[in-house]
Amino acid sequence: MSEFFDPYNADKPLMLKCSCGRDHTVADHQAEEASATQAAATLRERSETSEFEAYSREFIEATLVKALFPQDAVRRSFLRAVGKGTAMAAIASVLPVASLQAMAQEKKSLEKTNLKIGFIPITCATPLIMAHPLGFYKREGLNVEVIKTAGWALIRDKMINKEYDATHFLSPMPLAISMGVGSNSVPMNVATIQNTNGQAITLHVKHKDKRDPKEWKGFKFAVPFEFSMHNFLLRYYVAEHGLNPDTDIQIRVVPPPEMVANLRAGNIDGYLGPDPFNQRAVYDEVGFLHVLTKDLWYGHPCCAFGTSTEFIKQNPNTFAALYRSVLTAAAMARQAKNRELIAKVISPQAYLNQPETVVAQVLTGRFADGLGKIQNVPDRADFDPMPWQSMAVWMLTQMQRWGYVKGDVNYKQIAEQVFLITDARKYMKELGQDFKAGPAYEKHTIMGKVFDPAKPVEYLNSFAIKKA
Numbered sequence: 132m133s134e135f136f137d138p139y140n141a142d143k144p145l146m147l148k149c150s151c152g153r154d155h156t157v158a159d160h161q162a163e164e165a166s167a168t169q170a171a172a173t174l175r176e177r178s179e180t181s182e183f184e185a186y187s188r189e190f191i192e193a194t195l196v197k198a199l200f201p202q203d204a205v206r207r208s209f210l211r212a213v214g215k216g217t218a219m220a221a222i223a224s225v226l227p228v229a230s231l232q233a234m235a236q237e238k239k240s241l242e243k244t245n246l247k248i249g250f251i252p253i254t255c256a257t258p259l260i261m262a263h264p265l266g267f268y269k270r271e272g273l274n275v276e277v278i279k280t281a282g283w284a285l286i287r288d289k290m291i292n293k294e295y296d297a298t299h300f301l302s303p304m305p306l307a308i309s310m311g312v313g314s315n316s317v318p319m320n321v322a323t324i325q326n327t328n329g330q331a332i333t334l335h336v337k338h339k340d341k342r343d344p345k346e347w348k349g350f351k352f353a354v355p356f357e358f359s360m361h362n363f364l365l366r367y368y369v370a371e372h373g374l375n376p377d378t379d380i381q382i383r384v385v386p387p388p389e390m391v392a393n394l395r396a397g398n399i400d401g402y403l404g405p406d407p408f409n410q411r412a413v414y415d416e417v418g419f420l421h422v423l424t425k426d427l428w429y430g431h432p433c434c435a436f437g438t439s440t441e442f443i444k445q446n447p448n449t450f451a452a453l454y455r456s457v458l459t460a461a462a463m464a465r466q467a468k469n470r471e472l473i474a475k476v477i478s479p480q481a482y483l484n485q486p487e488t489v490v491a492q493v494l495t496g497r498f499a500d501g502l503g504k505i506q507n508v509p510d511r512a513d514f515d516p517m518p519w520q521s522m523a524v525w526m527l528t529q530m531q532r533w534g535y536v537k538g539d540v541n542y543k544q545i546a547e548q549v550f551l552i553t554d555a556r557k558y559m560k561e562l563g564q565d566f567k568a569g570p571a572y573e574k575h576t577i578m579g580k581v582f583d584p585a586k587p588v589e590y591l592n593s594f595a596i597k598k599a
């Protein structure tokens with residue numbers, strides 16, 4: 132094939148191929164970039180209105196208060212006991228997260244300003260990606276380079292080798308790395324969850340009549356990484372339908388950007404993958420959306436924003452500035468009215484390098500499902516940053532269930548070490564704010580079955596299908 136033209140393609144007019152690799156003209160490419168620049172300018176304007184600033188400040192504060200008081204009844208009794216002023220002062224003194232608001236005024240000196248942040252080009256990473264073109268990092272005095280990375284193993288290695296300062300993680304990864312499962316043990320933290328919901332099981336179009344998972348024996352599936360919600364949810368889903376994911380189907384690791392090509396080539400029958408690659412399979416007419424993961428576990432966490440514990444200790448102010456940038460972006464991404472513009476901003480080559488219409492279908496929740504229907508599911512993807520420690524406990528039970536972790540696991544200790552909220556409680560205690568905070572544990576319902584984080588062993592033992 133020639134490098135600049137594609138003269139032997141019967142489906143396309145003869146045109147100059149675009150250097151970004153996408154199937155469009157250079158003029159289309161330039162038009163997309165221009166519309167992305169304009170969308171970024173509009174969003175930046177929105178972010179500078181006093182209305183958004185007030186909303187974003189409250190969003191960050193509410194996130195912190197929720198982190199400290201996951202049980203609403205406890206929050207209310209604490210406020211009644213100490214009063215709003217004391218409560219606010221206590222929260223503001225909680226490091227590293229709660230000094231955020233004060234920091235904006237004080238301009239504390241940043242320990243490090245030139246930062247490298249890794250990301251995988253998927254919509255999960257929307258907040259940490261969009262913070263770049265919208266200037267949120269810059270506003271905090273940070274010079275951030277967001278670096279597109281080929282796969283999750285590389286992300287892990289670059290974090291362990293300190294080539295990246297912070298990164299887009301799959302939320303189970305910091306647990307695995309901290310425990311030394313699959314790599315050396317290096318303490319890592321989840322600072323915020325990036326996205327909730329937003330994944331799907333995509334099947335090849337030839338399987339449109341095989342909607343019952345019982346018919347999937349012998350199927351080959353892809354997931355982005357072993358330590359991913361994708362792997363755990365796919366395993367959970369097929370097991371609930373009576374299939375053993377280790378013996379009845381095959382699961383292989385495929386980097387998300389290669390999933391559609393593997394589906395097209397027939398190497399796999401489907402995948403539980405991140406978007407935009409579920410929607411991209413529909414766009415390319417090679418796959419259809421079998422089920423959205425929000426219908427397996429509503430509000431499940433997927434990706435995270437995190438860094439090493441060492442980085443946080445050495446650079447507390449820089450970490451707080453980063454945290455604030457990403458939370459500001461999350462505040463904006465949660466507002467439905469911004470989603471179309473965000474799709475324009477993150478679609479170009481530097482970020483997702485995907486057709487804008489694909490990304491927009493994911494973020495707005497108005498999409499073609501590949502089965503002939505246009506669906507309207509506004510909560511298909513969301514960006515709730517709250518890192519519930521109960522979510523970490525659930526991930527640990529699944530790591531045990533499928534044999535990634537052997538022996539006893541100290542669920543609470545690991546969850547509280549890796550998912551950042553507890554430090555906040557520790558600081559509160561040091562401040563003499565000795566309140567009976569309920570831990571950041573919530574019950575979750577996955578495919579109709581309740582997971583109680585207080586009883587992980589009973590939960591694990593309740594499954595008939597697991598690794599022997």
Ligand SMILES: [Zn+2]
Nearest residue numbers: 149151153160
């Ligand atoms: Zn292009």
Ligand SMILES: [Zn+2]
Nearest residue numbers: 255405433434
């Ligand atoms: Zn994700």
